[in-house]
Amino acid sequence: MLGQLVAGVAHEMNNPISCIISNIRPAQEYVADLTQILQLCQQHYFQLPPIIQDAIAQADIEFLLDDLPKLLNSMQISTERIKDISVSLRNFARADTSVKVKFDVHEGLDTTLLILRHRLKGLGQRPEIKVVRQYAPLPKVECYPGQLNQVFMNILANAVDALEDIWQQGKRVNDSLAINICTEMSSPEDVTIRIFDNGIGMTDEVRQRIFDCLFTTKALGKGTGLGLAIAHQIIVEKHGGAIKVNSTLNQGTEFVIVLPLKEQHELDA
Known part of the structure; x- marks a missing residue:
């Protein structure tokens, strides 16, 4: 009974974990592309409209561009950790046999x-x-x-x-x-x-x-x-x-x- 419960929990965890893991890589690529475009804009447009300058200042864009990739990397490490736990739970459950x-x-x-x-x-x-x-x-x-x-x-x-x-x-x-x-x-x-x-x-x-x-x-x-x-x-x-x-x-x-x-x-x- 315990093995079946653990296996069920691990199975339910697997689908959302797989979804997150498969989407983090493209998200990292999208962020890298957007970061490059914003940096090019900063390099080639010296007189941005005041409304955009205010938005950049309020968002602290330099910090944002530096921290966002780190945040995604942390998410990737965390999801891999959850995946390891899910695998361990499944292994723990599979060990629940009625014969030696x-x-x-x-x-x-x-x-x-x-x-x-x-x-x-x-x-x-x-x-x-x-x-x-x-x-x-x-x-x-x-x-x-x-x-x-x-x-x-x-x-x-x-x-x-x-x-x-x-x-x-x-x-x-x-x-x-x-x-x-x-x-x-x-x-x-x-x-x-x-x-x-x-x-x-x-x-x-x-x-x-x-x-x-x-x-x-x-x-x-x-x-x-x-x-x-x-x-x-x-x-x-x-x-x-x-x-x-x-x-x-x-x-x-x-x-x-x-x-x-x-x-x-x-x-x-």
Whole structure:
């Protein structure tokens, strides 16, 4: 259901985005032509009628001719950004399959990060959250990609929350806010994904309950307490893997996910 909703939103975004992208280039060419004509008029007509001179002065035409191409370039960059988000949403939705398929976990991580990029940018006094990727060469994993992306989304969104919390509490003012993502082959049959943030961290008591259903450290109205419980269910029950958390209060949190490359009965065959 979630995949269908996301796919529908991405599809509805695609047509207007394509229209804007296809029209920006001719608009830039039209502006360039009009700019050249106006500049030629200024060069060859020294005594323009007063009404035109007044209009030029009121419009600040020199600034206008300089700024308008920059404005169109900014629009082009923004539409390309929206197109990237639309592609990521479609990829996220396509991953929502009811059967296990071979999946590139790096693609899932990158797609999730792109969707969350608005939360990674600097906000007010809070600096940008840096993401450091250390990806090892990995084979594709046989899994439910949509469910795996849901796990990545829950963990990464929680990491952003933890970084925002430590910044607001003034405990990470001079240090950068960062999320590190590392992948490796932990054995010939398993891949390991480590997601570490240098955020607020947690106490041992909280760490021991973090995967309990309905347990949350968030304020009322800011969480359901289902995200990490579902993540645990997806990794352990649906994929036969393992997930654990290492954390130190005011230093950070690391989630470690271990996934088998194939289903257990295939490995035993």
